[in-house]
Amino acid sequence: MSTERxxxxxxxxxxxxxxCGEVIDRFEKAGFRIRGAKMIRLTDELLxxxxxxxxxxxxxxxxxxxxxxxxxxxxxxxxxDVIAKVRGMLGPTNSKEAQPGTIRGDFxxxxxxxxxxxxxxxxxxxxxVKRFFRDEEVFAY
Numbered sequence: 001m002s003t004e005r006x007x008x009x010x011x012x013x014x015x016x017x018x019x020c021g022e023v024i025d026r027f028e029k030a031g032f033r034i035r036g037a038k039m040i041r042l043t044d045e046l047l048x049x050x051x052x053x054x055x056x057x058x059x060x061x062x063x064x065x066x067x068x069x070x071x072x073x074x075x076x077x078x079x080x081d082v083i084a085k086v087r088g089m090l091g092p093t094n095s096k097e098a099q100p101g102t103i104r105g106d107f108x109x110x111x112x113x114x115x116x117x118x119x120x121x122x123x124x125x126x127x128x129v130k131r132f133f134r135d136e137e138v139f140a141y
Contacts, residue, residue, distance in 0.1 A: 001080040005035065007128035008077055008086070009117035012070035015039075019107045019115060020073055026089060026103060027077055036076035036129075036138040042067050050131060066112055074132045083125055086118045 008027070010020050028034070047064050048055055054063070077086065091098030095108025095115070108114040119125035129138065 002122070003078060003080055004082045004122045004125055005076055005078045005129050006082045006086055006119040006125045007117070007132055008075040008119075009132075010073040010075070011113075011115060011117065012066060012068075012072060013109070013113045014107070014115045015073060016070050017107070023103055023107075023116065024075070027075075027086070030079075030085065030089060032077040032079040032082055032086070033141075034075055035078045035140065036133045037073065038133075038137065039071045039073050040132075041071050046131070050128070063112065076129050076133055076138050083119055083122055087120070090114075090116055090118055 010023060014020055014023060024034070042050075044064065047067055051060065051063055054060055079085070089103055091102030091104040091108075093104075093114060094111045095104040095113070096110055098105035098108060098114075100106060103116060104114050119128050
């Protein structure tokens with residue numbers, strides 16, 4: 001096992017539907033440590049960078065509109081194999097395909113309204129944490 005960090009974004013649907021506490025509780029009960037946390041409004045520039053892999057797609061403007069519809073809560077989670085374990089806890093990206101008991105299966109609606117973003121690899125975890133958090137905003141304790 002290896003200690004990894006993952007960026008988690010509790011998306012606007014998670015925030016507006018008051019699921020943040022339960023989602024964070026699930027992460028903590030799974031043994032992950034919160035190393036950073038903040039509520040933010042996402043800028044056009046940050047979204048263009050974060051979603052650069054789909055920025056040229058026709059659905060990109062709808063992603064921006066959704067992600068800017070309310071603040072998000074950004075977290076840095078750390079733990080052994082946190083990337084794979086969190087992704088398993090979330091379930092598939094498309095909430096309609098997610099099993100009950102997974103976070104997206106319990107709270108998500110579809111491909112975009114799916115409660116959380118989580119890093120998909122240890123490398124992307126480090127890149128995404130640096131994109132959303134300054135060094136002094138990530139804590140070891």
